[in-house]
Amino acid sequence: MKTLTIIGAGISGLICGIYAQRSGFQTIILEKAGNPGGISTSWKRKGYTFEGGIHWLIGAKKGVPLNDIWTETGALRDNNPVFFKDPIYTLMDGDVQLDLHRDLRTLAKFAPEDRIPLAIMRFHVWCFTFFHSPVQDIGGLRVRHPRKFSLMEFIKMGPAVLLTPWLMSFSARTYIKRFRNPHLRRLLEAVVDPEINALSLIYTLSSFTSGDSGYPEGGSLRMAQNMADTFVSLGGQILYRNPALELSQDGVRTADGTLKSDAVVISMDARTAIDKLFNPRLEAPWATRMRRKLRTAQCMFIALGIRADLAGRPRCMQIIPKETLHAGGLEFGALTVNNYSRDTEYAPEGCTVLTCILAGPSYGFWKNAREQGRYRELKQKTTDDFIRILEQTLPEISGKVEVTDMATPLTYERYCDTHEGSYMSEWRPWHFCANAPIRIRKGLYFTGQRTAFSGGLPVAAETGRRTAQTLCKDFDAEFISL
Ligand SMILES: Cc1cc2nc3c(=O)[nH]c(=O)nc-3n(C[C@H](O)[C@H](O)[C@H](O)COP(=O)(O)OP(=O)(O)OC[C@H]3O[C@@H](n4cnc5c(N)ncnc54)[C@H](O)[C@@H]3O)c2cc1C
Structure with missing residues (x-):
């Protein structure tokens, strides 16, 4: 049995750990904090619970590829059924109250002067209804339950793929400016940060209207705890309040000594890791680019x-x-x-x-x-x-x-320990985030929010699975998802 150390029990580290453990790696996760979930967390204060993480979970709809990850890793169970808000947002502007419902047609009644741009927006949103976060098997890997990707699925994603470069070329604010009604504009500004690209706005709206985006009861902490329980039930070990201090040829140094393993996955923020974890500091070309180009969302x-x-x-x-x-x-x-x-x-x-x-x-x-x-x-x-x-x-x-x-x-x-205290990378128009690669060499990998743009739970999930697959391929292990 090969041994694996994962640095960080955030969502990505947990997902990678669950798949790796299931695929035959004896896995230890080192976690700096006292509980699982990383930045996706909630906490208690004097009888109140403050949800500081999940506001919407993409992949909530049964049958979409991302939902398979949430169910295979035990993130979504009977104890946290997903609730779908409707209305999603309600504008409260003086005496005006305006709801953004899952059915976007209701907006035309409020703003008849914007009937045409609203119809165009509904078309754009509809195009993304069949667009799923890519969850594929990497090539050259033995997979027990291979993912099937039909030609029809690919064809259905066509319109969204064609729209993507255009929507990436300007901001959500520019998109929203096409509406004349000021209340409608203010309501739509609630959906995403208006400075990021219009693709994020349309994709997010589409995930609401198609029923792919919901809120799991019990929020971030229950979902993360469910995943930590899955990992431990498979024989994995999480060492809380046990930060990795340094990564060297000898292994991962902690306050208790050096942990040696066949492979290491870094799931803590890669931007922090390249400066703080590596001794000497990592100087690969992608790391230099990341230091220069990364824009963080705070x-x-x-x-x-x-x-x-x-x-x-x-x-x-x-x-x-x-x-x-x-x-x-x-x-x-x-x-x-x-x-x-x-x-x-x-x-x-x-x-x-x-x-x-x-x-x-x-x-x-x-x-x-x-x-x-x-x-x-x-x-x-x-x-x-x-x-x-x-x-x-x-x-x-x-x-x-x-x-x-x-x-x-x-x-x-x-x-x-996220870079500049950020929770993902910022995705401005025509800005390509400077990401870390999944694989540095055999035995050393990254996963999580800085390995694919722009971040958030879908990226944590997809990269967690992809890193586990890369690891399996390197060590000639069969990837077992369930
Ligand atoms: C207020 C807020 C709301 C959000 N809402 C949503 C939402 O509604 N939907 C959505 O999709 N996303 C949302 N996000 C973003 C999402 O939570 C994050 O993008 C995602 O959780 C990142 O996961 P990760 O596993 O990649 O990284 P992280 O959560 O950063 O996990 C890294 C882990 O590594 C640990 N670590 C760091 N250094 C060390 C070390 N030296 N040794 C050991 N462990 C270490 C950290 O403690 C952490 O547990 C929100 C974020 C915030 C802050």
Whole structure:
């Protein structure tokens, strides 16, 4: 039996570990943090649970290739059925309330002046209905249950493939500008960061409308725990609070000594690894390109535990406040707020959790704040401003906020050591992310968010499986998926 060490028990590391263990590798995962899931996580504060990871899971639809990965790895089970939100987002702009339903035809009733661009958008979204994240078997590998990819499947993906280069060439904001109705524009800006390419907007909308994108009950932590349980039940071992300190010819150095194995998979952020893990620092051409070209997607995350029931409010609100929120050196004229009042596990009876992701490059701001000794003070001010601004739209929360928490890119950096505290790579128009290769040489591999653009759970899943296949091929092992 060959031995394998995986660095990181994030989603990608767990998936790689499960397939490798099933395919005959004796696997140990070293994890820096105290629980599985990496950046896809939730946590408890005084009786409230704050979901800081999964907001939508692509591959939720049975029969699509990505769903096979979620089921084969035990990520989706009976204990976390997937819930499909509808409406997906609700714009709250003064007196105007507008829903984005899974059925996009409803938008034309609200904005008849945009009937034609809406019909074109529905066509673009429809083209992507048959487009699936590529989950293929690599060539030259023995696979017990080979994936079948029919010609018909390929033909159905044709329209999406033809549209892709065009949609990649401009931003979601440019796409949204074709609509005349300002409320419709603001609603669509909730779907993805408007600065990234229009492909992300159309692909995401398509995953909603086709029923491929949902929310597994129990959120990030239950899903990650399910996967960790699968891995351990197969005989794998996870060593929590046990970071890899250095990778050298001798093996992986930890605080307890050096771990030797036939192969090592690096599932921690590859951009961090090339500078911190390798001794000497990795100087391959792709690593140099990555250092120069990588643009990271960063965010702040604010969570509130509220002594009030907000079940009468929409699940996901795109709030246009009267006042702009200044946070992390950025300005926010819209706040996308998730309301967990209908999810009974998140808050005590009669109480509610609200969360908000504030996307944008704020790492430098918070690093500066820490150096000046103002980090806590500025975090508190941001949270206070956020609550004050939110109260203008949701007056029922006034004086009822009893627990608050805020994560900045420095928080993600501290817990998961992701580069600039980011959670994926940024995918701007015509920007190709500088990725790490899956295979460095026989016995040394990467997996996870920096090995394919642009990141997120689909990339973590697909690369986790692909790395396990590459490993099997190198060691002449049969790949066993189930
Ligand atoms: C607020 C937020 C919301 C998100 N929402 C979504 C969503 O709705 N849908 C979606 O698809 N994606 C979402 N994402 C992105 C998604 O969570 C990530 O892209 C994905 O989880 C990355 O997984 P990974 O396994 O590649 O990397 P990571 O999660 O970074 O895993 C790497 C692991 O390595 C560990 N590690 C680091 N250094 C070491 C070391 N030296 N030794 C040992 N272990 C180490 C880390 O602790 C971590 O567990 C969201 C992210 C955030 C922050």
